[in-house]
Amino acid sequence: QVQLVESGGGLLQEDGSLRLSCEASGPVEVMAWFRQTPGKERDFVAGIRKTGIGRYYSDSLESLKGRTTISIDTDRTIVYLQILWLKPGDTAVYYCAASSHYAVSWSSRGAYDLWGHGTQVYVSS
Secondary structure, three states: OOOEEEEOOEEEEOOOOEEEEEEEOOOOOEEEEEEEOOOOOOEEEEEEEOOOOOEEEOOOOHHHOOOEEEEEEOOOOEEEEEEOOOOHHHOEEEEEEEEOOOOOOOOOHHHOOEEOOOEEEEEEO
16 A cells, blocks of 8 residues: 655744655655644645646635645655745644545545645744
8 A cells, every 4th residue: 555654844943944745655646735733624735746737725724825835756756845934823733645546626635545644843933
């Protein structure tokens, strides 16, 4: 079974930057990042196709607009998430997700059949 292995995160400073990576051990069609804070739902952050053609960003997380970039190493199936000008509100557990299906509802958690274990990001002010 394909596994997703995340790396990055930890304790970061406000106004700094974040770069997370997630490597898939086998073939997938799409990869994405979600984040979750205690007591809240897991929210879609961004998604990308394995070819790198087609990137999708959250419509609901207004605070991330203009600060977030998703990219992919197509040779190694590693997806990256970069967030600039970090805010304490970016503190969350970030999850990598992937699907073996080409057509997905990007922001729907149910569209993804593979999940990483999550990596904690804490942004201090």
